[in-house]
Amino acid sequence: MCCSAMFGNARSCHPRDRSLITVAALIANGNTEQLPSHLNRAGANGLSETELAEVMPHLAFYIGWPRAISAILVAKDVFRK
Numbered sequence: 001m002c003c004s005a006m007f008g009n010a011r012s013c014h015p016r017d018r019s020l021i022t023v024a025a026l027i028a029n030g031n032t033e034q035l036p037s038h039l040n041r042a043g044a045n046g047l048s049e050t051e052l053a054e055v056m057p058h059l060a061f062y063i064g065w066p067r068a069i070s071a072i073l074v075a076k077d078v079f080r081k
Contacts, residue, residue: 015045024055027071028063035071039078049079 013021019042026035042052053075060068 019045019047027059030067032070032074035074036078
């Protein structure tokens with residue numbers, strides 16, 4: 001469980017989960033300039049493009065469509081390469 005990281009056991013949060021959390025946090029905060037490297041790392045940590053793409057419209061309802069659309073445009077570019 002990733003929440004245990006707050007209580008001293010950071011090893012319980014797998015790299016795949018940390019990558020998903022990091023990508024979601026970057027999108028929520030509008031940090032699209034850092035998104036390409038983290039999307040690539042997330043893929044290396046086992047997340048598929050489909051899983052990553054599903055995060056963006058899901059987050060849109062919580063963070064707003066403008067930030068989600070900005071992230072989608074960055075992801076499209078990253079996934080094309």
